[in-house]
Amino acid sequence: MSLYQINYNFHGYSTPTKKHSKVKAIITEVAGYADVAKQIIELAVNGAAQNRSYRRLTDFTDTIGNRVSGSHNLEMAIKYMYNALKQDGLDVYLEPVKIPHWIRGNESAEMVLPRAKRLAILGLSSSVATPPEGIEAEVLVVQSFEELKKRASEAQGKIVVFNQPFVSYGETVAYRLNGASEAAKLGAVATLIRSITPFSINSPHTGMQSYQNGVKQIPTACITLEDAELMQRMAQRGQKIVVRLTMDAKSLPAADSFNTVAEIKGWQHPEQVVLLSGHLDSWDVGQGAMDDGGGAMISWEALSLIRDLGLRPRRTLRTVLWTAEEQGGVGAQQYYDLHKVNISNFDLVMESDTGTFAPVALQFTGSGAARKVMEEVVKLLAPINTTKLEKHGEGTDISPWMQAGVPGASLHVADSRYFWFHHSEGDTMTVQNPRDMDLCSALWAVVAFVVGDLQDMLPR
Amino acid sequence: MSLYQINYNFHGYSTPTKKHSKVKAIITEVAGYADVAKQIIELAVNGAAQNRSYRRLTDFTDTIGNRVSGSHNLEMAIKYMYNALKQDGLDVYLEPVKIPHWIRGNESAEMVLPRAKRLAILGLSSSVATPPEGIEAEVLVVQSFEELKKRASEAQGKIVVFNQPFVSYGETVAYRLNGASEAAKLGAVATLIRSITPFSINSPHTGMQSYQNGVKQIPTACITLEDAELMQRMAQRGQKIVVRLTMDAKSLPAADSFNTVAEIKGWQHPEQVVLLSGHLDSWDVGQGAMDDGGGAMISWEALSLIRDLGLRPRRTLRTVLWTAEEQGGVGAQQYYDLHKVNISNFDLVMESDTGTFAPVALQFTGSGAARKVMEEVVKLLAPINTTKLEKHGEGTDISPWMQAGVPGASLHVADSRYFWFHHSEGDTMTVQNPRDMDLCSALWAVVAFVVGDLQDMLPR
Ligand SMILES: [Zn+2]
Ligand SMILES: [Zn+2]
Numbered sequence: 066m067s068l069y070q071i072n073y074n075f076h077g078y079s080t081p082t083k084k085h086s087k088v089k090a091i092i093t094e095v096a097g098y099a100d101v102a103k104q105i106i107e108l109a110v111n112g113a114a115q116n117r118s119y120r121r122l123t124d125f126t127d128t129i130g131n132r133v134s135g136s137h138n139l140e141m142a143i144k145y146m147y148n149a150l151k152q153d154g155l156d157v158y159l160e161p162v163k164i165p166h167w168i169r170g171n172e173s174a175e176m177v178l179p180r181a182k183r184l185a186i187l188g189l190s191s192s193v194a195t196p197p198e199g200i201e202a203e204v205l206v207v208q209s210f211e212e213l214k215k216r217a218s219e220a221q222g223k224i225v226v227f228n229q230p231f232v233s234y235g236e237t238v239a240y241r242l243n244g245a246s247e248a249a250k251l252g253a254v255a256t257l258i259r260s261i262t263p264f265s266i267n268s269p270h271t272g273m274q275s276y277q278n279g280v281k282q283i284p285t286a287c288i289t290l291e292d293a294e295l296m297q298r299m300a301q302r303g304q305k306i307v308v309r310l311t312m313d314a315k316s317l318p319a320a321d322s323f324n325t326v327a328e329i330k331g332w333q334h335p336e337q338v339v340l341l342s343g344h345l346d347s348w349d350v351g352q353g354a355m356d357d358g359g360g361a362m363i364s365w366e367a368l369s370l371i372r373d374l375g376l377r378p379r380r381t382l383r384t385v386l387w388t389a390e391e392q393g394g395v396g397a398q399q400y401y402d403l404h405k406v407n408i409s410n411f412d413l414v415m416e417s418d419t420g421t422f423a424p425v426a427l428q429f430t431g432s433g434a435a436r437k438v439m440e441e442v443v444k445l446l447a448p449i450n451t452t453k454l455e456k457h458g459e460g461t462d463i464s465p466w467m468q469a470g471v472p473g474a475s476l477h478v479a480d481s482r483y484f485w486f487h488h489s490e491g492d493t494m495t496v497q498n499p500r501d502m503d504l505c506s507a508l509w510a511v512v513a514f515v516v517g518d519l520q521d522m523l524p525r
Numbered sequence: 526m527s528l529y530q531i532n533y534n535f536h537g538y539s540t541p542t543k544k545h546s547k548v549k550a551i552i553t554e555v556a557g558y559a560d561v562a563k564q565i566i567e568l569a570v571n572g573a574a575q576n577r578s579y580r581r582l583t584d585f586t587d588t589i590g591n592r593v594s595g596s597h598n599l600e601m602a603i604k605y606m607y608n609a610l611k612q613d614g615l616d617v618y619l620e621p622v623k624i625p626h627w628i629r630g631n632e633s634a635e636m637v638l639p640r641a642k643r644l645a646i647l648g649l650s651s652s653v654a655t656p657p658e659g660i661e662a663e664v665l666v667v668q669s670f671e672e673l674k675k676r677a678s679e680a681q682g683k684i685v686v687f688n689q690p691f692v693s694y695g696e697t698v699a700y701r702l703n704g705a706s707e708a709a710k711l712g713a714v715a716t717l718i719r720s721i722t723p724f725s726i727n728s729p730h731t732g733m734q735s736y737q738n739g740v741k742q743i744p745t746a747c748i749t750l751e752d753a754e755l756m757q758r759m760a761q762r763g764q765k766i767v768v769r770l771t772m773d774a775k776s777l778p779a780a781d782s783f784n785t786v787a788e789i790k791g792w793q794h795p796e797q798v799v800l801l802s803g804h805l806d807s808w809d810v811g812q813g814a815m816d817d818g819g820g821a822m823i824s825w826e827a828l829s830l831i832r833d834l835g836l837r838p839r840r841t842l843r844t845v846l847w848t849a850e851e852q853g854g855v856g857a858q859q860y861y862d863l864h865k866v867n868i869s870n871f872d873l874v875m876e877s878d879t880g881t882f883a884p885v886a887l888q889f890t891g892s893g894a895a896r897k898v899m900e901e902v903v904k905l906l907a908p909i910n911t912t913k914l915e916k917h918g919e920g921t922d923i924s925p926w927m928q929a930g931v932p933g934a935s936l937h938v939a940d941s942r943y944f945w946f947h948h949s950e951g952d953t954m955t956v957q958n959p960r961d962m963d964l965c966s967a968l969w970a971v972v973a974f975v976v977g978d979l980q981d982m983l984p985r
Contacts, residue, residue, distance in 0.1 A: 127758055130640060182590060185950065266728040266951030267811065291953040295812075298587055298954070351727065352755075490645065491726030493751040494758070 088437060094519060095441035102445035102511045105370050109507035110449065110500070114373060118366035118421075118506045119499035121149070122359060126352040126494060133349035134190075134389040135166025135320040142345055143323050146361070146386060150327040153369055155384075159323035160403065162396045164389035166320040167191055169349055170313035172286065174257065177201065178307040179299060186257070186286040187271035187350065187489075188312050189241060190392065193282045199311035200224065200255050200284065206293075206300040210240075210247060221252035224308050228293040231263045234484055238272070245285035246277040255310050256285045259293035262484045267291050270488040271348050273393060284312050322388040324396045329368055331380035331517065336407070338381050339517040340414045341367055341509060342397075342462055344390030351492035355483070359421030359497060359505070360476075361386045366502075367510035378518035380412055387462045390418070397462035408469055412522040415474045415513065416460030421497070421505040422478040426453035427512060431472030434524035439474070442515050449504050453477075472523045474512065476505060548897060554979060555901035562905035562971045565830050569967035570909065570960075574833065578826035578881075578966045579959035581609070582819060586812040586954060593809035594650075594849040595626025595780040602805055603783050606821070606846055610787040615828055615844075619783035620863065622856045624849035626780040627651055629809055630773035632746065634717065637661065638767040639759060646717070646746040647731035647810065647949075648772050649701060650852065653742045659771035660684065660715050660744065666753075666760040670700075670707060681712035684768050688753040691723045694944055698732070705745035706737040715770050716745045719753035722944045727751050730948040731808050733853060744772050782848040784856045789828055791840035791977065796867070798841045799977040800874045801827055801969060802857075802922055804850030811952035815943070819881030819957060819965070820936075821846045826962075827970035838978035840872055847922045850878070857922035868929055872982040875934045875973065876920030881957070881965040882938040886913035887972060891932030894984035899934070902975050909964050913937075932983045934972065936965060 108114050125145060132139040143159065150157040167190050174184040205223040207213045213225065225248035229240045238261050248256045260270035267289045276282045299306050325345060331337060343360025347353020364384045371382065389395035404411075427446075429439045436454070443454045458473040467473035478501070486492045516523065568574050585605060592599040603619070610617040627650050634644040665683040667673045673685065685708035689700045698721050708716045720730035727749045736742045759766050785805060791797060803820025807813020824844045831842065849855035864871075887906075889899045896914070903914045918933040927933035938961075946952045976983065 123758060127755060127762075128640070130642060180588070180590060265955070266726045266945060266949060267953065268726040268728070268951075291951070291955045294955055295587060295953070298583060302587075485726060489726060491728075491751070493727065493755070495725070495751045495754055 091438055092441055095438070095445070095515065098445055098515045101376065102515065103448055104374055105510045105514065106448045106507040108373060109370050109510065110503045114370055115503060116499040117369070118362045118502040119497060121365065122354060122362040122497060122502070123494050125362070126354045126358050131347045131349050131351055131353045132345060134164045134346050134392045135317065136349065139322060139346050139388065143325055143388070146325050146345060150325070150365060154372060155327040155368055156330060157327045159325055160400065162322050162324055162388050162399045163319040164322040164395050165191070165392045166317040168315050168317065170315060172312040172314065174286065174288070174308060174310045176306065176308050179304045184292050184308070185267055185269045185289050187269040188286040188314050189272060189274040191274060191276065191316060192285045192312065192314050194313045194315060195255065195284045195311055197313070199309045201307060201309040202254050204296060204306035204308050206297050213247060213251070217251045220248060223253050224255045224257060224310065225253040226288070226293060226296050227256065227258045228297045229259060231261065234261060237261050241272050241287065242275050245274055245283055246280045249281045249283045253283060255283050257288045257308070257310070258285065259290055260287045262290065262487065264485045265290040268489045268491060271350060272488045273391060284310060286310065286312065322396070324388055324400050325386040327365065327368060327384045329371060329377060329382045332377050333379040335381050337410045337412055337522060338383050339412050339513050340383050340385060341513050342385045342387060342416045343418060344387040344462060346389050346391055348391060348488050350488070350490045352494060353492060354494045355420050355486055355492045355496050356488065357390065357418045359502060360417035363417055363421055363502060363506045363509045366506040367513050370506060370510040371514050376514060378514055380517040382513050382517050390462055394461040398465060401465035405469065408471065411466060411471045413472050413474060413516050414463040414466045415509070416463040417476045417505065417509065418460050418462065419476070420478050420480045420483045421502050422480050423501045424451045424476060424478050424505050424508050426451060426455045426477040427508065428455045428458040428475045428477050429472070430456070430458040430467055432524055435472045438523055442512055445511055445515060446508055449507055451508055470525055476508065478505065551898055552901055555898070555905065555975065558905055558975045561836065562975065563908055564834055565970045565974065566908045566967040568833060569830050569970065570963045574830055575963060576959040577829070578822045578962045579957060581825065582814060582822040582957060582962070583954050585822070586814045586818050591809050591811055591813045592805065592807045594624045594806050594852045595777065596809065599782060599806050599848065603785055603848070606785050606805060610785070610825060613829055614832060615787040616790060617787045619785055620860065622782050622784055622848050622859045623779040624782040624855050625651070625852045626777040628775050628777065630775065632772040632774065634746065634748070634768060634770045636766065636768050639764045644752050644768065645727055645729045645749050647729040648746040648774050649732060649734040651734060651736065651776060652745045652772065652774050654773045654775060655715065655744045655771055657773070659769045661767060661769040662714050664756060664766035664768050666756050673707060673711070677711045680708060683713050684715045684717060684770065685713040686748070686753060686756050687716065687718045688757045689719060691721065694721060697721050701732050701747065702735050705734055705743055706740040709741045709743045713743060715743050717748045717768070717770070718745065719750055720747045722750065722947065724945045725750040728949045728951060731810060732948045733851060744770060746770065746772065782856070784848055784860050785846040787825065787828060787844045789831060789837060789842045792837050793839040795841050797870045797872055797982060798843050799872050799973050800843050800845060801973050802845045802847060802876045803878060804847040804922060806849050806851055808851060808948050810948070810950045812954060813952060814954045815880050815946055815952045815956050816948065817850065817878045819962060820877035823877055823881055823962060823966045823969045826966035827973050830966065830970040831974050836974060838974055840977040842973050842977050850922055854921040858925060861925035865929065868931065871926060871931045873932050873934060873976050874923040874926045875969070876923040877936045877965065877969065878920050878922065879936070880938050880940045880943045881962050882940050883961045884911045884936060884938050884965050884968050886911060886915045886937040887968065888915045888918040888935045888937050889932070890916070890918040890927055892984055895932045898983055902972055905971055905975060906968055909967055911968055930985055936968065938965065
């Protein structure tokens with residue numbers, strides 16, 4: 066049965082009466098979706114779709130592995146998903162994007178003084194290589210940019226080790242992003258940056274870094290929390306630390322890739338869109354199951370659930386699986402540039418990119434009037450106990466739309482361990498849980514369907 | 526000031542009166558140590574010795590690194606500790622022990638089918654090498670010895686992957702210890718065993734394994750929880766898995782080593798001994814800070830605290846830092862064989878080898894009468910809120926004494942994450958905490974001093 070033969074408007078009953086105020090009308094209208102919300106939730110959590118998004122994620126990440134920007138694996142991943150979405154009966158198309166292509170290559174680091182010790186590292190994306198024989202230099206350990214500034218005269222010719230404490234990802238990631246250029250300005254020959262995580266089993270974490278224009282590009286990698294602390298203690302004792310760093314990383318010309326798009330077309334306003342999303346690329350470590358295979362899969366699953374129930378909303382539900390998010394939202398930026406001409410038709414943009422653990426709340430950014438509507442929508446999630454609407458829907462990939470005034474929503478999950486695994490070899494299926502993914506999928510599907518089916522778009 | 530010029534019996538007042546029952550007498554006698562217990566605790570936790578055992582552990586493990594049986598590092602560690610204990614004014618001597626000498630060498634494993642993937646491994650101590658070109662073979666995944674038995678006919682020529690769930694260390698470690706021989710009996714060419722841990726960031730854990738007599742010796746290593754689960758899922762899908770394993774491990778002739786012994790001699794019964802202990806060796810990963818640098822350091826710190834306060838007990842307090850515990854209590858077994866002739870003089874044997882996190886209780890094994898005494902002793906620990914006496918004092922290194930009837934005590938600490946780091950690169954100073962070590966040291970010192978100073982030895 067093709068979805069597009071169905072033309073079933075099941076809630077004529079939700080048309081507001083004239084005497085209701087606008088607010089009362091919307092309360093009544095949304096409340097009318099209680100049954101359909103229950104059906105979606107039942108299907109996802111206890112029904113035939115139980116464990117499906119987890120199973121899909123497992124099949125996908127076990128088959129493909131990780132999928133870094135520019136890699137053959139990412140190409141394979143897009144093909145895999147294109148076929149899977151087609152087979153699932155959805156309307157699927159690809160939108161070409163040019164994406165960065167950086168290759169890690171071989172890399173290693175070892176402490177030479179005060180004693181020999183191998184350091185676990187992960188080079189940072191876009192880092193230049195060392196000379197083939199490596200860089201062997203004395204280490205300067207600092208705990209902050211402020212300390213580096215104070216000790217500017219000591220940095221010349223050194224490998225600067227940043228041992229910044231983890232405060233929050235948003236705050237602490239500045240060291241990974243800017244550490245190399247800040248140290249290079251002072252004559253440093255390389256930087257080793259404590260991984261951006263509150264917890265470690267000697268686990269290095271990779272990620273993006275940005276060279277500043279006009280500043281010498283020096284090799285840069287993340288080390289473990291443990292090794293950063295070790296070198297800090299050695300420096301405090303006045304011990305001379307020497308490290309040899311070898312990286313043959315290289316940047317190649319931009320590669321061809323795609324944003325992967327799947328839709329259920331709206332029956333009344335097909336040009337109007339509720340966008341659900343996650344990114345398909347990952348880092349070149351682990352399986353990219355948590356970041357962001359899970360987000361991609363629940364954004365697919367939401368459409369499957371709606372399709373399985375024979376539902377079709379007024380507006381188009383569009384799932385976009387971004388490419389090259391990890392390189393700075395490259396696919397998403399291009400998508401925005403291409404489609405912003407239709408910005409008035411974008412009703413709500415949704416992104417899941419902080420894990421698909423047990424859902425806690427929906428995060429939402431929009432006008433006060435839109436928030437009023439969304440507060441009613443999340444009440445429909447009572448059967449899975451996630452009726453909280455929080456401030457600050459956000460996400461790298463939906464931010465261009467949100468900055469331009471489109472309402473945005475993201476998933477708040479119980480993610481206390483998210484950064485333990487993030488961008489590390491520990492980002493695997495082992496951290497995922499089928500029931501949590503069912504709950505995320507149900508939430509995602511209910512929100513997308515109801516917003517996409519209301520008589521009016523969310524007020525800006 | 527030398528300790529041995531002090532002859533200060535500060536608690537003549539604790540002599541029991543004739544009219545007291547034996548039990549009442551001991552209650553009164555032990556209660557008489559309340560002030561000295563407070564002094565020890567105050568010195569350790571808030572006084573001049575605050576953070577000292579942590580600092581000692583940091584200096585030691587940062588300087589030496591890990592210390593596997595037979596290594597140059599272990600030799601250096603013993604020299605380091607010999608000098609440090611001497612400098613601390615203790616009576617120090619070394620007792621020679623022959624210990625196993627196994628070298629890991631280079632090792633690697635990669636999945637070849639169904640897709641290429643590097644597997645993080647740690648070879649197991651005493652494993653034989655693969656041929657230089659490695660072993661490439663199809664994988665048989667099993668979740669238990671029972672499943673292996675049922676599928677015996679499938680094992681021939683395969684690499685057997687054990688993906689046993691973690692139940693408890695004591696139970697699950699059987700797979701690491703016996704996996705290779707059990708699989709070899711069925712014609713397997715190598716074994717890869719899921720690391721013995723409840724949690725992982727793709728972290729492999731090493732440890733001992735034992736070849737059974739008369740069974741072909743095949744190479745054996747631990748893989749990560751994540752990779753074991755991955756291969757399980759692939760096998761469940763019916764996918765053919767092929768892995769290439771390369772290990773150039775080798776066993777060398779037994780090496781010379783030492784148990785390191787430091788004492789405060791008893792003023793009244795110097796031949797009677799309360800023994801405190803931890804092991805100085807570790808695995809060849811991480812820093813061996815938790816396993817068992819911490820246990821060694823609090824066993825030293827206990828003597829330092831007692832010495833600092835100018836105390837000298839009736840009996841000898843003897844700290845033994847075992848060698849080659851990880852190879853099966855080799856140093857401890859030799860110590861027992863050498864000293865068992867004096868077993869009647871061993872009052873209490875104590876071991877700390879499950880971490881020096883926040884202390885929860887003292888664990889004790891001994892007669893009912895001895896337990897009555899110990900129940901009074903732990904009451905002295907009220908200032909640090911660790912007055913619980915639990916059953917089952919235990920430890921690899923004190924077990925020969927305990928099996929022969931000597932009362933034994935061990936430290937129960939808040940160790941919920943102990944096995945996350947155990948035998949892995951994550952066993953570093955980062956998991957240690959100075960205050961927790963102060964508390965452990967205080968507990969250790971109070972128990973050792975009071976038991977060593979009571980008029981009578983603990984009843985057997
Ligand atoms: Zn992400
Ligand atoms: Zn141990």
